[in-house]
Amino acid sequence: MSTDSLPPSTDSDAPGPLTGDDRFHLLVNAIKDYAIYLLDEQGRVSSWNTGAQRLKGYTADEIVGQHFSRFYTPEDIDAGLPERALATARAKGKFEAQGWRVKKDGTRFWTSVHIEPVLDPDGALIGFAKVTRDLSEILESERALLASEERFRILVQGVRDYAIYMLDPVGRVSNWNAGAQLIKGYAAHEILGQHFSRFYTPEDRQRGVPAHALQVALSEKKYESEAWRVRKDGSRFWASVVIDPLYDEQGKHIGFAKITRDITDRKRAQDEMDRARDALAQAQKLEAIGRLTGGVAHDFNNLLTIIRSSAEMLRKTGHDEVRRERYIQAIADAADRAALLSRQLLAYARQQPLRPEIFRADARIKAMTQMIRTILRATLSLEMQFADPLGQVEADASQFDTAILNMVVNANDAMPDGGRLKISARNVDGVPPVRAHAAAHGEFIAISIEDTGSGIEPAALGRIFEPFFTTKPVNKGTGLGLSQAYGFAKQSGGEIDVVSRVGEGTCFTLYLPLTTKSARIAVPDEMVQDTEPTRPLSILMVEDNDEVGEFGRGLLAEMGHSATRAVNATEALSILQERAAGFDLVFSDVVMPGTNGVELAKEIRLKWPDLPIVLTSGYGHVLADDRSREFELLHKPYSLRELQALFVRAMTKATR
Incomplete structure (x- = not known):
C-alpha cells in the first residue's frame, strides 16, 4: 500500500486523534508546487504527494512501485543519469541538479532536483527522499532575458556610426562595439582595460578634462560636450560625447556608459557656413562704410562750401555790417550742422557720450x-x-x-x-x-x-x-x-x-x-552758461596738435584768460611741479601720444587735488569711458559759451 494514504481509524464510528506521522503526511500532501516522494533502495517510487501528481501527471496508483527513471529523458537514461544520481546521493549525502524531465503525457519540463539518502536508526540505507520543482517558467524568463541581451548586444555591435562602450568606475574600458573600433581605430583586445583618457588630446589630458568629465557625469547624472578626440593613428576628429553613470539594483555606482559620435563633417560644414556668413557680413560692412563715406563726404562738403565761401566773402572789403553778420552767422550755422552730423554718426556707432x-x-x-x-x-x-x-x-x-x-x-x-x-x-x-x-x-x-x-x-x-x-x-x-x-x-x-x-x-x-531711482534736482546748464568768470583765469592748456594748440591759446586770450601750453602729459606735469600754484585750471585734450588726458587728470588729482580740470575730445568713445566721468567733459567742436560754462562749473566745484 502506498504511504501517501492515511491508516484506517480503529474506531469505525469516529476518527481517533492524529499521530505525528498523520500530521506529516497531511503537510506533505498539502504542498502542490513541489513533487515530494520517496524511493526505495533500487529507485522505485514508494510514496507520492499531491505536488508530484500535479507536476508529473501520474496518480499514486499509477506510479508507486515504478522506477523513477521513467521521469528522465531517453538520452539521460541512455547516459545512466538516474543511476549516477542515486550513487552520488549515497556517496556524498546529496545530489542536486537541473535538467529536463518527462511528464506522463510525454511533454518535457525543466526541473530542479534534490535527492538525499534515507537511513534507518542503525545507519543502514532504506531509500531516498526526492524533491522536484518545475522551473520551466524561470527557464523561459532566463531564456527571454538572454535572448533580449543577445539582441541588444547584436544591436550595439551593429551600430557603426556611434562608439558605444562602457567604463568601469575609474574610467577603464570594459566593452567595445564595432562603431568604437571603426571611429577610434582600436580593436577590442587592444583597448579593453585601458583608460579612456587615451582618446583625448594631450592638451585636454594636461588640463584634466577626462577626470572632469567623469566627475560631472556623477554629480549631474550626465556629461555632454563637443571637442577634439584622437584616433589610434594619431589623427584628430571632432566628437560629440555623452557620458551617463551606471548603477546596480542597490544603487551602487558600477561604471559609465559612453557614446561618441564622429561629427567632423558636420563641424567642417558649420565652419564653412560661419566663414561664408563672416564674409557676407564683411561685404555688407564694406558696403555700409562705402555708403557712409559717400554720405559724410557729401554732407560735409556742402557745409565746408558754406564756411569757405562765407570766409572768402568776409575777406573782401566794402561789405556793410548786415552782410558781414550774415556771413558770420552762416559759418556758425554750418559749424553747428556739422557738429550735429558728427553726433548722429557717433550715436549710430554707440560712441556718443550720453548725459x-x-x-x-x-x-x-x-x-x-x-x-x-x-x-x-x-x-x-x-x-x-x-x-x-x-x-x-x-x-x-x-x-x-x-x-x-x-x-x-x-x-x-x-x-x-x-x-x-x-x-x-x-x-x-x-x-x-x-x-x-x-x-x-x-x-x-x-x-x-x-x-x-x-x-x-x-x-x-x-x-x-x-x-x-x-x-x-x-x-x-x-x-x-x-x-x-x-x-x-x-x-x-x-x-x-x-x-x-x-x-x-x-x-x-x-x-x-x-x-527705480529718484530724480535728482540739478541746476540747469543754461543757468550756468550765462555766468561769466569773476576774474581772468590762468590756464594750463595741454594739446599735442600745434594748430589746435596755438588757436586754442589765442582763443583763451580773446576770452580774457592767460594760457600756458604743454604739448604732452610729461611736460604738463613738469610745469605743474614747478608752479602749480600759478594756475587756476588745467584744460587738456584726452587723446595724446603716451599718457592720455584721463591718466594725466588722475595724476593731477592725486598730487594737486584742489586744481580744477576740464577734459575735451572729439572721440565719443573716449568721453563715454567710465574712467573719465569724474572730470568735467567738453565735446569737440564746442562754442565759446560752452567752454566758458565748463570753466565756471569746474571752478565752482573746486571751491565747494
Whole structure:
C-alpha cells in the first residue's frame, strides 16, 4: 500500500486523534508546487504527494512501485543519469541538479532536483527522499532575458556610426562595439582595460578634462560636450560625447556608459557656413562704410562750401555790417550742422557720450507737443495716449527728444496726403524678439509712434536703421534720423522695433528700461552758461596738435584768460611741479601720444587735488569711458559759451 494514504481509524464510528506521522503526511500532501516522494533502495517510487501528481501527471496508483527513471529523458537514461544520481546521493549525502524531465503525457519540463539518502536508526540505507520543482517558467524568463541581451548586444555591435562602450568606475574600458573600433581605430583586445583618457588630446589630458568629465557625469547624472578626440593613428576628429553613470539594483555606482559620435563633417560644414556668413557680413560692412563715406563726404562738403565761401566773402572789403553778420552767422550755422552730423554718426556707432537723467517720457513728449505740431502738415491729426501711471527712465533727455522728433519727421513724410499720427506710451514686461535678437526680460517703457502712411517695402524694412539709407527722394532726407534713434536706444540699454504694412502705415516702438531711482534736482546748464568768470583765469592748456594748440591759446586770450601750453602729459606735469600754484585750471585734450588726458587728470588729482580740470575730445568713445566721468567733459567742436560754462562749473566745484 502506498504511504501517501492515511491508516484506517480503529474506531469505525469516529476518527481517533492524529499521530505525528498523520500530521506529516497531511503537510506533505498539502504542498502542490513541489513533487515530494520517496524511493526505495533500487529507485522505485514508494510514496507520492499531491505536488508530484500535479507536476508529473501520474496518480499514486499509477506510479508507486515504478522506477523513477521513467521521469528522465531517453538520452539521460541512455547516459545512466538516474543511476549516477542515486550513487552520488549515497556517496556524498546529496545530489542536486537541473535538467529536463518527462511528464506522463510525454511533454518535457525543466526541473530542479534534490535527492538525499534515507537511513534507518542503525545507519543502514532504506531509500531516498526526492524533491522536484518545475522551473520551466524561470527557464523561459532566463531564456527571454538572454535572448533580449543577445539582441541588444547584436544591436550595439551593429551600430557603426556611434562608439558605444562602457567604463568601469575609474574610467577603464570594459566593452567595445564595432562603431568604437571603426571611429577610434582600436580593436577590442587592444583597448579593453585601458583608460579612456587615451582618446583625448594631450592638451585636454594636461588640463584634466577626462577626470572632469567623469566627475560631472556623477554629480549631474550626465556629461555632454563637443571637442577634439584622437584616433589610434594619431589623427584628430571632432566628437560629440555623452557620458551617463551606471548603477546596480542597490544603487551602487558600477561604471559609465559612453557614446561618441564622429561629427567632423558636420563641424567642417558649420565652419564653412560661419566663414561664408563672416564674409557676407564683411561685404555688407564694406558696403555700409562705402555708403557712409559717400554720405559724410557729401554732407560735409556742402557745409565746408558754406564756411569757405562765407570766409572768402568776409575777406573782401566794402561789405556793410548786415552782410558781414550774415556771413558770420552762416559759418556758425554750418559749424553747428556739422557738429550735429558728427553726433548722429557717433550715436549710430554707440560712441556718443550720453548725459543720462531721470525723467518721465510722457512729460517730455507733452512738452514737445507744439514742436511736433509745427513739424506735421495741417492735413494730419495728432493723437496722444499715455498709460497712468507711467514709469520713469534714465537716459539722455535731449537724445530722447531727438529720437522722437526723427520718428515724427519720418511719419510726416510718409503721409503726404494726410492721415493720423498716434503717439502712445505704456509700461511693458520685457522686450519681444526684435530683428532675430532674443527677447529681453525686465521692466521697460514702450513708446510707439504710429502713422497711417504709405508703409515701408519689405525689402527696405531690414535696412532702415543703417546710416544714410533712405527711401526718400534726393535732398529730402539724410538717412541719419532713424540711425540716431537706433543708436540712442542701444546706448540707453533699450531697443527699437518697427512693424509696417505697405499702404496701411508704420509703427515704430522705442523700448527703454524703467528705473527705480529718484530724480535728482540739478541746476540747469543754461543757468550756468550765462555766468561769466569773476576774474581772468590762468590756464594750463595741454594739446599735442600745434594748430589746435596755438588757436586754442589765442582763443583763451580773446576770452580774457592767460594760457600756458604743454604739448604732452610729461611736460604738463613738469610745469605743474614747478608752479602749480600759478594756475587756476588745467584744460587738456584726452587723446595724446603716451599718457592720455584721463591718466594725466588722475595724476593731477592725486598730487594737486584742489586744481580744477576740464577734459575735451572729439572721440565719443573716449568721453563715454567710465574712467573719465569724474572730470568735467567738453565735446569737440564746442562754442565759446560752452567752454566758458565748463570753466565756471569746474571752478565752482573746486571751491565747494
